[in-house]
Amino acid sequence: MLNRHLKPLWFLSLSTLLAATAVAQEKVAWRDVRELTLEGRAWNEADLKAPFDRLPAKAEGVVRPPVWNLSRDSAGIAVRFVTDATEIHARWTVVKDRLAMAHMPATGVSGVDLYARDAAGAWRWVAVGQPSEVTNAKVLVKGLEPGTREYLLYLPLYNGVSSVEVGVPTGVEIRPADPRKPESVRPIVFYGTSITHGGCASRPGMVHTAIVGRRLDRPVVNLGFSGNGTMDQSISDLLVEIDAAAYVIDCLPNMTAEMVAERTEPLVRTIRKARPDVPILLAEDRSYTDSPFVPAHRRRNETSRAALKAAYQRLLDDGVKGLSYLEGAPQLGDDGEGTVDGSHPTDLGFLRMADLFAPAIEQAIAATAETR
Structure with missing residues (x-):
């Protein structure tokens, strides 16, 4: 008997809620x-x-x-x-x-x-x-x-x-919104891994690429590909189509030292040939936060960084201009608290990364502007 009386009330409440929702949507x-x-x-x-x-x-x-x-x-x-x-x-x-x-x-x-x-x-x-x-x-x-x-x-x-x-x-x-000022209309282009892609920010505005964009008040193009930021020539050929303010190459977490040694110079040379005046920032990988206790992770950081640094030095020795370099060890801080899983940053980790990336990019853009 109770259920028979409650059923019409339930339908009435649902109908009232749907009607109120429809009215609310009409006002938007x-x-x-x-x-x-x-x-x-x-x-x-x-x-x-x-x-x-x-x-x-x-x-x-x-x-x-x-x-x-x-x-x-x-x-x-x-x-x-x-x-x-x-x-x-x-x-x-x-x-x-x-x-x-x-x-x-x-x-x-x-x-x-x-x-x-x-x-x-x-x-x-x-x-x-x-x-x-x-x-x-x-x-x-x-x-x-x-x-x-x-x-x-x-x-x-x-x-x-x-x-x-x-x-x-x-x-x-x-x-x-109004167009950006001419001096800040060109985007900062990030090419990288799952970290660049945004893993594992709590919300889209908390990945370091977005934080850098807000701090420097510039648009950002995010070409992070989870597990697949490997300095592919096919991506290099697409990067040069973008009228960029700066290129940030941050691919080491997806690459072995051998891949870094093989692919860094062709990528940089492809960009530099097509975009001779655009700064390129080569970024080392962040440290695995468990690397003090896991030798394999420590070796992975050390070997890939050594390969990138060697390629960077060869490019400089060969006269390639507009290159800068960002070390990986300081990126997440030194307390081991910047990731969700030892690899992917939390919001804290991304904030710390932005604290290093933003001034490095700003300086690279300013230095290139001075030489033009």
Whole structure:
């Protein structure tokens, strides 16, 4: 008897909830992020197989299959926009139904991450979009201080997206952010491994590449390919198509010393021939945080670093200009607390990496500018 009376009440409550949701959605005006200021894509949409791919369609069948598959993830792609809304929504559909990984949360793998410029012009975190389904419609933030400001929304790191929209209350202005100043429009291009790809940041804005982009106030192109950052010639040929402010090569975690010795110089020479004035930063691998206790990991760091340093010196001796070098040992700090698994940084590890990468890149760009 009790269940018979409760059933109509349950249906009534569900109907009321659905109706309220529908009304709430009607009060939100949605904008496709492709109509705003999209950054982090190195090729025009017409050259891509899908709008949020990281490599052009012509790369399929040219780069190795795992590299192509990983290039469909939207790591590093972000959108800038301006609004005076007091609440901001996001609606996005990811490509893969694996929203999280064992060592990386869904917010980093498949979420979106919102920043805003403060009164001093610095980027400050505002909100993260927590994915719960393949298609998500989330209120990112409500109750914002009134005022027009610029926002930056990062797309997922380890998932692709088929569509992304930003929502504001109906009738509120939202428009593309202004173009960057001429001196900062060219992107910093990172080529690397799962770490560059973003593993294992808690949210898309916390990978070191994104932190560097905010600190230097420049766009970033993230060409990190998990397990597959191996200085491939096919990637070198694509890198030179990008009108970059600087190239950062950070591939050692995926390479043996023999591979480093064989591939570093051809990669650098390919870039330098096509882009004679663009600085190139060669980065050693971060130390495995268990290397004090695991000799094999310690040897792996030592041998690959020695091979990279030797290649760097040969290039300098041969007169190659615009090269700089970043050592790996200090990148995660000296307390062993910067990773989730001994290899992939946590947010703490990425912050420490950014503390070294940002000034090194800034100095490399400045030094090259002085010689022009």
